[in-house]
Amino acid sequence: MAVTTTPVEQIMTQAEHLPYDERLRLVHRLIDTLKLSRETNRPQYLVYGQFRGPQMSTEEDFRLAEWHPTETELNGA
Numbered sequence: 001m002a003v004t005t006t007p008v009e010q011i012m013t014q015a016e017h018l019p020y021d022e023r024l025r026l027v028h029r030l031i032d033t034l035k036l037s038r039e040t041n042r043p044q045y046l047v048y049g050q051f052r053g054p055q056m057s058t059e060e061d062f063r064l065a066e067w068h069p070t071e072t073e074l075n076g077a
Helices: 007-016 019-040 060-063
Strands: none
Touching: none
């Protein structure tokens, strides 16, 4: 029966055999990729008045669009 391993498990096994300096370099490289991912995945918020149509959005429109969770929603139900 063949043992299947994920790519992450394979990389971890290989990393265990690297010298300390190389493992540290690998960690730094991974951290850099996480920083880059976080920068590109920042939330983009609507800007008041950005999408001008026949009628401008009002403050009331924004208030109505806000999410106001119930206690049930907040508790994971």
